Amino acid sequence: MCSSLSMISSLRFVPAHKGSIVGEKYNYREISCRGRWMIRMSARTTNHGISLEPMVVKPPSHPTYDLKGVIKLALAEDAGDRGDVTCMATIPADMEAEAHFLAKEDGIIAGIAVAEMVFDEVDPLLKVEWLKKDGDYVHKGLQFGKVHGRAHNIVVAERVVLNFMQRMSGIATLTKAMSDAAHPAYILETRKTAPALRLVDKWAVLIGGGRNHRMGLFDMVLIKDNHISVAGGVTAALRSVDLYLEQNNFQMGVEIETRTLEEVNEVLQYASQTKTSLSRIMLDNMVVPQLNGDMDVSMLKEAVELINGRFETEASGNVTLETVHKIGQTGVTYISSGALTHSVKALDISLNIDTELALQVGRRTKRA
Numbered sequence: 069m070c071s072s073l074s075m076i077s078s079l080r081f082v083p084a085h086k087g088s089i090v091g092e093k094y095n096y097r098e099i100s101c102r103g104r105w106m107i108r109m110s111a112r113t114t115n116h117g118i119s120l121e122p123m124v125v126k127p128p129s130h131p132t133y134d135l136k137g138v139i140k141l142a143l144a145e146d147a148g149d150r151g152d153v154t155c156m157a158t159i160p161a162d163m164e165a166e167a168h169f170l171a172k173e174d175g176i177i178a179g180i181a182v183a184e185m186v187f188d189e190v191d192p193l194l195k196v197e198w199l200k201k202d203g204d205y206v207h208k209g210l211q212f213g214k215v216h217g218r219a220h221n222i223v224v225a226e227r228v229v230l231n232f233m234q235r236m237s238g239i240a241t242l243t244k245a246m247s248d249a250a251h252p253a254y255i256l257e258t259r260k261t262a263p264a265l266r267l268v269d270k271w272a273v274l275i276g277g278g279r280n281h282r283m284g285l286f287d288m289v290l291i292k293d294n295h296i297s298v299a300g301g302v303t304a305a306l307r308s309v310d311l312y313l314e315q316n317n318f319q320m321g322v323e324i325e326t327r328t329l330e331e332v333n334e335v336l337q338y339a340s341q342t343k344t345s346l347s348r349i350m351l352d353n354m355v356v357p358q359l360n361g362d363m364d365v366s367m368l369k370e371a372v373e374l375i376n377g378r379f380e381t382e383a384s385g386n387v388t389l390e391t392v393h394k395i396g397q398t399g400v401t402y403i404s405s406g407a408l409t410h411s412v413k414a415l416d417i418s419l420n421i422d423t424e425l426a427l428q429v430g431r432r433t434k435r436a
Contacts, residue, residue, distance in 0.1 A: 124181070125202050127271045128280050129287075138264060139182070139189055142228045155220045165219035165421050167226070171206040172416035172435040176244050178202050178275040179236035180213070182268065183229045191221035203240070203275045209427070209436045219421070226419050235262075236272035237415035243276025243408055246392050253396040253403045256281040256382070260410035269409045281404055282321075289313070289345075291324040293352075302326070302334045306344060313345050323348040323382065332371050336378070348401075349375055353385035355395055363391050369398040 127135075146152075171177070180202045187194045194217035206212050215222055247255045255278040261269040270280050282288035291305045299305035302324065309322055322345045326332045332349065339346055354368040363386060372381055380401040387395060387405040395403050416435060430436020 125271070125275045127181075127267060128274065128283055130267050130283050131286070133267045135182075135267065136185065136189070138268070139186055139228070141264075142231070143186070143189060143224075146224075146228060152220070152224050155223050159220045159223065161218075161220060163219045164217060165222060166214055166216045167222050167419050167421045168211045169213040169215075170418045170420060170427070170430070170436065171208055171210045171212060172418060172430055174207050175205070175237055175241035175415040176276055177204055177206050177212065177233070177237050177415075178240035178272045179233035179268075182232045182236065182271075186229045186232065187215060187225050190225040191217060193217055194221060194225070203277075209430065215419070222419075222421070230417055230419060232268065234414035234417050235265075235412060236268060236275070237417065238412045239269060239272035239409055240276030241415055242389070242412065243273050243278040246389055246403075246405060246408065247277040249389065249393040250396040250403050253383075253400050254279045255392070255408070256402050256404040257408040258384075258404055258406040258410075259284065260406035262409070273408055278408065279402070288320055289322040290350075291322070293325055293327065296325070302331050303338050306335065306338050306346060307342070310342070310344050319345075321348065322346045323350055325350040325352050326371070327352050327354075329367065329371060329374065332374055336374065339378070346379060348380040348382055350382045350384055350404075351400065355383065355386040355391065357386060363394055365394055365398050368395065368400065372399040 177200050180198055180200070184196060187196055194215055196213065196215045198213040200206055200210075200212040204212075215225075243255060243257075257270060257273045257278060258281055259266070266283065270283065273280060282290060289309050291299075291309060296302055296305045299308055306324060313319070313322070324335055324346060326335060326349055332351070335346070335349055338344065349371075351368055351371045354365075354371055356364040356367065358364055368383055375381055381399075382402040382404055383395050383398070383400045384404045387403055388407065392403055392405070418430075427436050
């Protein structure tokens with residue numbers, strides 16, 4: 069590793085200006101270091117946290133998320149109260165080795181920056197080299213990176229590194245496919261993420277070419293069906309939100325969920341008569357499955373035409389890789405899909421010291 073790489077392990081996510089990556093002290097950028105892709109930290113700061121150079125996919129902002137703490141928890145989960153008893157029993161403490169990352173299927177790689185942080189947490193002396201970077205395509209059988217150092221520490225870090233990378237790469241791969249199919253609409257994820265992995269899951273969506281919806285309950289007003297029911301209807305809910313934001317001097321995006329064309333019209337009528345912070349209308353479950361397996365998007369298209377560009381629009385419900393193209397042709401601004409993160413298929417990746425044997429086995433099982 070470059071000497072400054074170890075500083076990434078101290079990265080803690082703190083409040084930042086909208087649109088900027090967050091961090092306590094350091095700005096990091098991607099450089100080519102002796103022919104390999106690395107993450108390098110530099111001590112430039114801004115009043116709003118830090119920002120990344122364009123070559124690095126920025127993690128989303130979060131005011132309290134501690135990525136280093138999440139990594140420590142993942143390692144502690146593995147180590148328990150005894151540590152890696154198998155490594156201690158089989159691997160001499162001073163033995164060194166080199167292990168190679170192997171893609172066992174085609175996809176978009178994601179999580180390289182997180183992998184760097186895990187290795188550095190386990191052993192700052194481990195040397196990591198990459199032939200690919202986050203967001204790059206990898207094909208089955210490709211060796212796209214390697215790590216060298218104490219064998220014991222490589223094996224200790226292996227599963228945690230792969231757990232992050234496989235999940236993030238699976239999310240990025242599906243996001244890329246859905247983003248391409250959704251064009252010209254933009255694809256969004258939802259809050260249906262793995263508990264405590266919200267930032268990591270949403271980072272993978274960005275790496276795959278998607279965009280982030282709200283990070284949590286704190287950074288955007290999203291008036292959903294239950295809020296509307298309790299508030300007494302669409303108009304009452306919007307009026308309450310506008311009053312709350314004005315009284316507290318908050319400025320943030322406001323979105324409201326609509327389920328019928330009548331609700332869309334009610335929102336538009338309120339907005340035409342009242343100064344409002346509303347910025348986006350969600351068109352929920354307006355994509356209707358047909359008996360022949362097709363999807364009827366006529367209701368969604370009519371809603372988009374009613375709104376006529378006065379607000380951003382977001383389609384949700386019945387969004388799959390098979391339906392997203394047709395939905396994207398209706399004119400909606402965004403399409404949100406919980407499937408990007410709540411039922412992701414991990415991308416098959418391995419980290420092997422005996423790479424030749426791993427390749428032999430992979431070819432035998434059609435996984436390399």
